[in-house]
Amino acid sequence: MARAVPAVERAFDVLELFLETDELSAPEITAQLGLPRTTVHELVGTLNERGYLMPTGRATNKYRLGVRSFQLGSAYAERLDLAREGQLVAEEIAERCQETVHVGVRDGADVLYVSKVDSSHPVRMVSAVGRRLPAHCTALGKTLLAALPRAEVDELYSGQKLDGMTEHSITNRKTLRKELDEIAEGGVAREYCESNESVACVAAPVRDTSGSVVAAMSISVPILRWNDETEAALRDLVREGATALSERLGHTA
Template sequence: MARAVPALQRAFDILELFLDEPELSAPEITGKLGLPRTTVHELLSTLVERGYLVPSGRGGARYRLGVRGFQLGSAYADRLDLAREGQLVAEEVAAECNETVHIGIREGTEVLYIAKVDSGHPVRMVSAVGRRLPAHCTAVGKALLASLPKRELDELYGSEALRAMTDNSITDLTSLRAELDSVAEHGRSREYCESNDAVACVAAPVHDHYGVVVAAMSIAVPILRWSDASEGELTGTVMRGAENLSERLGHRA
């Protein structure tokens, strides 16, 4: 592995301080990073010259982020592909848990699966990228619906009964709202035989760089391998995976 460049690491350390602080002075940066004062001033001068920082305040004694960082961030965002990034993270999660992993987005009242990695077990969930399912019957769908304002949820479903896929499916809006409140509170969702009599799932929402829920990740398991213990373990796994994908999309928790 190539050796890291200390000066470059220090420059990035300075820039990353501004993720949490709108403005900083040279003494504040020196104190936070424990670097020599001369080193900090040299790095600040270079970052200002390249447009990554700009002086602010009287006499330019303080600094804030410059436009160059915004340009790089915008270029990164323009090149992001949710399906591609989702597939990469799904592969990592599937390698960890050896169960089927999905990435889904919401289109109206349905979930559209845009990425998938199969389990290595002989007995596994049968599904495909491009498949659609009613959102209220799936863990992915619940993770997505939980981010909606109440009025938008009401507009989606009106007063009609919800279509059932199995005997365990939620069929009324009152019950769905109660479950979505729990999902929003805890940051994860579950489904037990609601879209398929033989499958249970856990899921977590995926956020973009604006903090908006744009997708959800799920782990689907045949009920013959499902238990309270496995549910707890897989819940932690899917939440970490969704957080990883969110970070790839530019989200900061």
């Protein structure tokens, strides 16, 4: 790892203070960072000159984030690619658990797989990027449905029969609503042989910079490798993976 440059680190320390507050004066920055007053004035002056900070007005000595900070953030957001970022995080998670990892988005009443990394085991789940499945039959889909207002879920399935993919699939709206409430409260969805008789799965929500759920990440395991201990470990891991992907999309807790 390259040696960190102290002056650059201090400049970022100043900028990151504005993640928590709108306006700060040089004395307030000095107090929060514990830096020498002259150092802070030099840093603030340079950031102001480069457009990363700007005075809030003539009658105050406070600063706020400048246009250049906005431009950088906008450029980052515009260039984000959910499928690409999802693939990178899925690869990391799959390497740790050696099981199949998916990232999916909701499209109406379906879930669409946008990223996938296969298990390294000879017995694995058969799936593909671009495949669609009924959202109510998958852990990914149920995670995405759980993020919706219940009125929207009711409207989504209004006049529509909940067809099952296996004998374990949810085919009753009342049962689905109850499970979605549990997922929303617990943060992780579970699926046991609901879309595939031989596969169990856990999933967690992925959020964007606004905090909205825009995708979900899942870990799928053949039931021959599934037990309570495995499920507990994978629930923690899928939460971790979904959080990592959320952070790559600009979400902050």
